Amino acid sequence: MQNIIESHHLTKTFRSYEKNPGLWGAIRSLWYRPYKENHAVDDFNLQVKPGEMLALLGPNGAGKTTIMKMWTGIIVPSKGQVQVIGHDPWKRDKQFRKKIALVMGQKSQLWWDIPALDSFLLLQKYYEISDYDFKQRLEMLSSLLQVQDKLKIHVRKLSLGERMKLELLASFLHSPEIIFLDEPTIGLDLVAQENIRNFLLDYHKLHQCTIVVTSHYMADVEALCKRLVLIIGGTKHFDGPIEQFTQILGKNKIVTFNFSSPMQQSSSLWQDFEPSWNELRTQVALRVPMDQIKAVTVNILNNFPVSEFSTEKLPIERVMKKILENPSLTGPKGPMSL
Amino acid sequence: MMGYIAIYKKFLDCAFSRATTFRTSFFLIVIMDIFFYASVLGSVDFIFQHVSNIGSWNRAQFLFFLSFMLAVDNLHMAFLSENFWLFALDLRSGVLDYIFLRPVSSIFLCFFRSIRIASMLNTPIVIYFLIHFGSGAGLGVADFILLPFLLILSLFIVAEIEIIIATLMFWLIEGNGINFLRMQLQNVARWPDFVYGQWAKRFFTFLCPVLLIGTPSVRFLFRKTDYFPLLCQCFAVIFLYFIMTRFWSYGLRRYESASS
Numbered sequence: 001m002q003n004i005i006e007s008h009h010l011t012k013t014f015r016s017y018e019k020n021p022g023l024w025g026a027i028r029s030l031w032y033r034p035y036k037e038n039h040a041v042d043d044f045n046l047q048v049k050p051g052e053m054l055a056l057l058g059p060n061g062a063g064k065t066t067i068m069k070m071w072t073g074i075i076v077p078s079k080g081q082v083q084v085i086g087h088d089p090w091k092r093d094k095q096f097r098k099k100i101a102l103v104m105g106q107k108s109q110l111w112w113d114i115p116a117l118d119s120f121l122l123l124q125k126y127y128e129i130s131d132y133d134f135k136q137r138l139e140m141l142s143s144l145l146q147v148q149d150k151l152k153i154h155v156r157k158l159s160l161g162e163r164m165k166l167e168l169l170a171s172f173l174h175s176p177e178i179i180f181l182d183e184p185t186i187g188l189d190l191v192a193q194e195n196i197r198n199f200l201l202d203y204h205k206l207h208q209c210t211i212v213v214t215s216h217y218m219a220d221v222e223a224l225c226k227r228l229v230l231i232i233g234g235t236k237h238f239d240g241p242i243e244q245f246t247q248i249l250g251k252n253k254i255v256t257f258n259f260s261s262p263m264q265q266s267s268s269l270w271q272d273f274e275p276s277w278n279e280l281r282t283q284v285a286l287r288v289p290m291d292q293i294k295a296v297t298v299n300i301l302n303n304f305p306v307s308e309f310s311t312e313k314l315p316i317e318r319v320m321k322k323i324l325e326n327p328s329l330t331g332p333k334g335p336m337s338l
Numbered sequence: 339m340m341g342y343i344a345i346y347k348k349f350l351d352c353a354f355s356r357a358t359t360f361r362t363s364f365f366l367i368v369i370m371d372i373f374f375y376a377s378v379l380g381s382v383d384f385i386f387q388h389v390s391n392i393g394s395w396n397r398a399q400f401l402f403f404l405s406f407m408l409a410v411d412n413l414h415m416a417f418l419s420e421n422f423w424l425f426a427l428d429l430r431s432g433v434l435d436y437i438f439l440r441p442v443s444s445i446f447l448c449f450f451r452s453i454r455i456a457s458m459l460n461t462p463i464v465i466y467f468l469i470h471f472g473s474g475a476g477l478g479v480a481d482f483i484l485l486p487f488l489l490i491l492s493l494f495i496v497a498e499i500e501i502i503i504a505t506l507m508f509w510l511i512e513g514n515g516i517n518f519l520r521m522q523l524q525n526v527a528r529w530p531d532f533v534y535g536q537w538a539k540r541f542f543t544f545l546c547p548v549l550l551i552g553t554p555s556v557r558f559l560f561r562k563t564d565y566f567p568l569l570c571q572c573f574a575v576i577f578l579y580f581i582m583t584r585f586w587s588y589g590l591r592r593y594e595s596a597s598s
Contacts, residue, residue: 014594065597069435069595072439073438073439074435074438074439074593074595075593075594075595076591076593090591092438092444092590094441094442095441097439097440097441098441100439101439102435102436102439104435104436107431107432107433107435107436108433109436111352111356113355113356113359113360114352114355114356114359115355118348118351118352118355119352121348121351122345122348122349122352125341125344125345125348126345126440126441126442127440127441128341128441154359
C-alpha cells in the first residue's frame with residue numbers, strides 16, 4: 001500500500017539570538033546579536049499508511065508541532081524531502097490543501113465575535129462544499145459532537161470544551177483525507193477529553209481517514225492510536241506499536257500493595273522493583289518483571305500485613321518518564337529503536 | 339473567480355454580523371471618519387481664504403483632489419485597512435497558520451477578509467464631496483463616468499504598495515513600525531505631486547510610488563492631454579502586482595509560525 005506521508009531526512013532549523021536582560025542588554029542588542037541555530041527537527045524519517053491513527057509523542061520542544069507544520073505546508077523544511085498525499089506540502093497546491101485539516105488545541109480558527117455557524121458557512125465557500133454536502137456533514141458532525149444547540153452562539157461565549165468541539169467540527173467539514181491534531185484535548189476536563197476521543201474514534205471508524213495526533217495526555221494516545229512515534233530533541237527515538245513501547249523497560253507490570261499499617265521503606269524486598277510509596281507508607285507500587293510477579297507477590301503476602309493488592313500493565317506515562325530521564329534507552333543508540 | 343466572489347460575500351456577512359455586535363464602537367468609527375474628513379477639507383479651505391492658488395490649482399480643483407483622496411481613503415478604510423493590523427497580530431500569534439491551510443489565495447485571505455462596515459456608512463458623504471467639488475472644478479458627465487474606474491485604479495495601487503510593505507513583516511515579525519510607515523506614506527499621498535521638491539517627487543513616484551495614487555487620475559480629469567502620468571499609473575499597477583506576488587511568495591517561505 002502506498003504511503004500517505006513520506007518524510008526523508010526532514011530537518012528544520014530555526015535561528016534565534018540571545019539578549020541580555022535590562023536596558024544595556026536592550027541597547028546592545030540593537031547592533032550585537034549572537035545568533036544560534038536550533039535544530040527543531042533533525043533528520044526525521046517516517047512513513048504513514050492511509051487510514052492509520054498515529055501518535056507523535058514527546059516532551060515540550062521536542063519538535064512534534066514543527067513536524068506537523070511541515071507536513072501541512074505551513075512552514076518550509078530546511079532540508080530533506082516530504083510528500084503528503086503525493087504533494088510537496090510547502091508548495092501549497094490548492095488540491096493538497098483541500099485534502100488536509102489541522103486542529104491546534106491552543107489556536108482558534110473560528111471567528112471570535114460571531115457565531116460558529118457563520119465561520120462554518122465561510123469554510124463552506126473556502127472548500128467549495130455543495131449546499132447538500134454541507135448540510136449533511138454539519139448535521140452528522142454536530143450530532144456526533146452533541147453541539148447542535150451551540151452553532152448559533154457567539155464563539156467567545158462558549159466554554160473551552162464547547163469551543164474545541166466546534167473547532168473539530170470546522171476542521172472535518174470538508175472531509176479531509178488526513179487530519180492533524182495538535183494537542184486537541186489540552187486544557188479540557190476529563191469528561192470533555194473523553195467526548196473528544198470518542199468522537200475521533202467514531203469518525204475514524206466511519207471514514208477511515210488518516211489521523212495524526214500529538215498530545216501530552218497519554219490517555220489520548222492509548223485510546224486513539226495503535227502506533228506511536230516518540231520524538232526527543234527533534235529526532236525519532238521510537239516508532240512502533242504502543243504495546244512494544246510499554247515493553248521498552250522490559251516485560252513488567254505494576255503491582256500495588258495496600259498495608260494495614262505503615263511499612264519500613266528500607267526493606268530489601270522491594271528495593272529492586274522501583275518502589276513508589278504513598279505519604280503514609282501504607283501503599284507501595286512496584287515495577288515487577290512478568291516472570292517474577294508470582295514469587296514477589298507471594299513473598300510480600302506472606303511477610304507483610306497486606307490488606308489489598310492489584311496488578312496493572314505498565315502505564316505509558318511511567319515509560320515516558322523513564323525515557324525522558326534516560327533517552328539512551330531508545331533512540332539511535334538505544335536497544336528499541338526501529 | 340466566482341468562488342472568490344462567494345467568499346467575499348461571506349466576508350461581508352461576517353463583517354455585518356460583527357459590526358452589529360459592538361454597536362457603540364460601530365458608531366464611534368462613523369463619527370471619527372467624519373471628523374477626519376472635516377479636518378482635511380476645512381484646513382485646506384482655510385488656506386484658500388488667504389491665497390487664490392496652490393501651484394496651478396485653484397480652490398475647487400484642490401478640494402476636488404482632496405475629495406478624490408478621501409474617497410480612496412474611505413474605500414481603503416472600509417475594505418483594507420483593518421487587515422494590515424490584523425496581519426501583524428496574526429503573524430506574531432501564529433493565527434496565520436490556519437489562513438495558509440485554506441485552499442484560497444493567502445493574499446486574498448490576509449488582506450481582504452476583514453471589512454469595516456462603519457466606514458461604508460460614510461461613503462455617500464465622500465461621494466457627495468466628489469460630485470460637489472468636481473462640479474465646481476468643471477468636470478463633465480464623461481469625467482464623472484470615468485471617476486469610479488479611476489478610484490478603483492488608485493485603490494489597486496494603494497493595496498499593492500501596502501501589501502508589498504506589509505510583506506516585510508515576515509522578516510521583521512513586529513508589525514507596528516511597518517503599519518506606521520504605511521500611515522505616513524498615506525499622508526504623503528494625500529497631497530498632489532507638485533507640492534514636493536524634485537528629489538522627493540522622484541522618490542515617491544518611481545521608488546515608492548505613492549504619488550501615483552491620486553495625482554495622475556486627477557490631472558487627467560482636469561486636462562485630457564495630461565495622460566502620460568495616468569499611463570504610468572496603469573503600468574505601475576501591473577508592475578507592482580508582479581512584484582507583490584513574487585515578494586509574497588518569498589515571504590511565505592520565510593514564515594516560521596509561532597510556537598504553541
